[in-house]
Amino acid sequence: MKRLWRFCWCYKKTTCLGMALVLLFILIGVLAPFLIQYHLNHNVFRDMGNYTGRVEDVDVSWLAGSYRLEDLVLWRKGGNQEVPFFRVEDLSIGLSWDAIRHGAILASVSAENAELNFLDAKRADKRQTGKGTNWLDVLEELLPTTLHRVEVHNSSMTFQNFDTDPQIDVRAEDINILITNLTNVKDREGRRVATARLDARVLEGAPLIAQARFDPFDFNDFVFAAEMHEIDLTRVNDLTSNYAKVDFASGHGSIFVELTAQDGRLSGYIKPLLEDVDIASWEQDVKQQGDNPLRLLWEGAVGFLKPCSPTRNPNRSPPKLM
Numbered sequence: 001m002k003r004l005w006r007f008c009w010c011y012k013k014t015t016c017l018g019m020a021l022v023l024l025f026i027l028i029g030v031l032a033p034f035l036i037q038y039h040l041n042h043n044v045f046r047d048m049g050n051y052t053g054r055v056e057d058v059d060v061s062w063l064a065g066s067y068r069l070e071d072l073v074l075w076r077k078g079g080n081q082e083v084p085f086f087r088v089e090d091l092s093i094g095l096s097w098d099a100i101r102h103g104a105i106l107a108s109v110s111a112e113n114a115e116l117n118f119l120d121a122k123r124a125d126k127r128q129t130g131k132g133t134n135w136l137d138v139l140e141e142l143l144p145t146t147l148h149r150v151e152v153h154n155s156s157m158t159f160q161n162f163d164t165d166p167q168i169d170v171r172a173e174d175i176n177i178l179i180t181n182l183t184n185v186k187d188r189e190g191r192r193v194a195t196a197r198l199d200a201r202v203l204e205g206a207p208l209i210a211q212a213r214f215d216p217f218d219f220n221d222f223v224f225a226a227e228m229h230e231i232d233l234t235r236v237n238d239l240t241s242n243y244a245k246v247d248f249a250s251g252h253g254s255i256f257v258e259l260t261a262q263d264g265r266l267s268g269y270i271k272p273l274l275e276d277v278d279i280a281s282w283e284q285d286v287k288q289q290g291d292n293p294l295r296l297l298w299e300g301a302v303g304f305l306k307p308c309s310p311t312r313n314p315n316r317s318p319p320k321l322m
Helices: 002-044 097-101 135-142 233-243 282-288 293-304
Strands: 051-061 066-076 086-095 107-120 147-161 168-180 194-202 206-215 218-232 250-262 265-278
Touching (some): 002 066, 002 135, 168 233, 233 250
Antiparallel strands (some): 147 168, 168 194, 206 218, 218 250, 250 265
């Protein structure tokens, strides 16, 4: 009887302890999203130097080892909240399974429908450039461990100035980015090589493709290549007329970039290839708009010096990075 009583007592004790642990894990699972959201909003995003922000919701996936921030918005203190510095609908932060396969516990970040907005203004306190905040400290608060992989989907970036006439609004849309191996996880040949690829559409339709390979711990060695095609120069008039005093009546072109660095020595080229460029118009600029003739001479010189474009396949991808 004593053995039976002891067995029953131990069984009840073990059962109660197990139930208590289960209830504890359930409680942690229920409270964790609210605790993370409170910590981020009150200890991280509330005061980031010149910037502040807020996240509306947090979801935690214990099985996937990740958590997700929904509707995260960061803006400059005293700035234009209708055009925040950064906004993202879905920001997922979790374990990188690619890194786990290499025997490391590292973090990956995936952003969906994000936007990054830069603002210029006459008043310095209205400018939105990202200065005045230690973003590395913010990143360390968000990531549970070292960042290894970054994915960005269906996102945008803008440069705007509401003080100019006309107002400046230059956009890059449909941005997709993939950056891998940002840590010291080595490939089969023992090299630490990170790769990056970007696809986007700039100036309302011009396709942009960029690729890079680099050592994330030594930026003295890298390879970078990019191409942008089908650029309508008239779409940059708001920008160039205010910052370079140049207006394009017509024109289109492409830009090609290939850069290589070895031991800190940079080589390569940046080549704009323009066609059918028409800048100066005396009748329109002087008689109708009253432009300064000296400005017309400058615009005419820019048009005279425009390069001729050789035949080139506009759908060609950047050179394969070895």
